[in-house]
Amino acid sequence: GNSVTQMEGPVTLSEEAFLTINCTYTATGYPSLFWYVQYPGEGLQLLLKATKADDKGSNKGFEATYRKETTSFHLEKGSVQVSDSAVYFCALSRWGSQGNLIFGKGTKLSVKP
């Protein structure tokens, strides 16, 4: 079946450090891939997405590349800020952005000043 595996947290970084959160997926066909972010006390927000192999999604300094050969969609940011502290979820959908989303378990990121 379809599934998403992402690295366990929590991840604690100092401000301006480099961030990588690993995400791999299992799916039939060609799913769309997403990163969502959940700030404390708020709902999930779409951070970025990619709909086909080799696409790079980017937003707010975060980026992720859809790698079909390694079935991966790792999230990266060159310099994190305290305001990036949140829980990050990798997700896939076989039916585009409006189809049902399959999420990973989430990775909590804490950034210290």
Next chain:
Amino acid sequence: DAGVTQSPTHLIKTRGQQVTLRCSPKSGHDTVSWYQQALGQGPQFIFQYYEEEERQRGNFPDRFSGHQFPNYSSELNVNALLLGDSALYLCASSPLVGGPNEQFFGPGTRLTVL
């Protein structure tokens, strides 16, 4: 634009009871999806409604049912509550055609079953 709204914010029920959660989609959206997020886990898809009909369903028992109204708002009903139903219930809306190709999530309803 109010975005996706959900009510109530928190709810406490006892085992065996029934609960109804409500969701109003973002303006211009006609499709509503419901997700269950257990503590420390990622959200799991329950079902999706469009044109007042259930279009897709995840791996949840029949105790979970829903409804969509002509104004696109939606309800999630859970019967015969179990302790394991304690979770954050998220509603997401999207336009089936046109508009941003994205699901927008509400803040959720925290359900506690005692």
